Amino acid sequence: MTRVEVSLVVLSLKSLISFLNPHPLPPLTSPMARNSLFALLLFAAVATAAIAAIADDDDILIQQVVPEAEAEAEDHLLNAEHHFASFKSRFGKSYATQEEHDYRFGVFKSNLRRAKLHAKLDPSAVHGVTKFSDLTPSEFRRQYLGLKPLRLPANAKKAPILPTNNLPKNFDWREKGAVTGVKDQGSCGSCWSFSTTGALEGAHFLSTGKLVSLSEQQLVDCDHVCDPEERGSCDSGCNGGLMNNAFEYILQSGGIQREEDYPYTGRDRGSCKFDKSKIAATVSNYSVVSLDEDQIAANLVKNGPLAVGINAAYMQTYMGGVSCPYICGKHLDHGVLLVGYGEAGFAPIRFKEKPYWIIKNSWGESWGDHGYYKICRGRNVCGVDSMVSSVAAINPSNQ
């Protein structure tokens, strides 16, 4: 149940009580009275069941909206000044003017409250102060996400259905050497390029046995592939893109250079400096994996890390644990890399152990769980199952 529905139940209960209270109950002998008593009992039973159901899974949702005056008191409780001071020193933050400083402190306080709310809505994860705590949610979206809000084209090639009966219970491509270190996109909406290189680095490792870090900057500078079916859906550097378009670009351009030969600057509108003589990896084909979680796992195990889209709503405040929010939007705004899964993640006693996906992010190692995000499996939480692509690489030395 959403919070709106909860308040509706409460509201209708209240209005029923206030409707009944002023009038003493008529004697039960009249048929009308019997009917209304029956209706009341029925309503009470339904309402009790509904509230019990909420209390069972989502009791955390029954909470008060904090008015501004109370918010002040809460900031005091949260010890905001102290946290802001340690935030600034920990992440080396300084602000040009006192005005900017005060503004950022205000944003920081509202992020403290948001982290507290996230902790309630997502109790199996840890939420708190992160390096993004002085950014408003919209600044954060603009600067650190960057997945174009698009559907995949209808004609996208679908991955073949794979057998799912002997899947390992736990699986992690990092242990097999198929994953490079965590990278940092900086304040540039280029997440899509990191998701793309991550998937191709894994595929290249599978086809050649060598792990080579690949160039996101080549994608930021050179890839302007558009989806022919949708207007405005072209990859556009720090302003967003799509992993499938980027696979198409690499396929058409012949390949992608190494990170060290075409290093990341996180800046937009640079000229394309792609040098065909320095191609390090090439796409042979790519496909879209179905929404089925066993198919996602089977494709992951067979083809290497997968490029996935996700709703990043809980990621600005995430510090660790398995993220399994009661409510999370399904619209996708961030591109990341699925590298593995586990059957049961640690969670506080009250919450069952949850199977989870292991997700490599591109916000540096100082974010999240050493740069990684764990999100629970099983019900397409935050849309994590809804845009998944798999890529295969050609071994360039066989060409």
Ligand SMILES: *[C@@H]1O[C@H](CO)[C@@H](O)[C@H](O)[C@H]1NC(C)=O
């Ligand atoms: C690439 O093509 C081969 C042969 O058609 C197919 O078996 C494989 O699943 C494809 N890989 C991807 C990632 O689409």
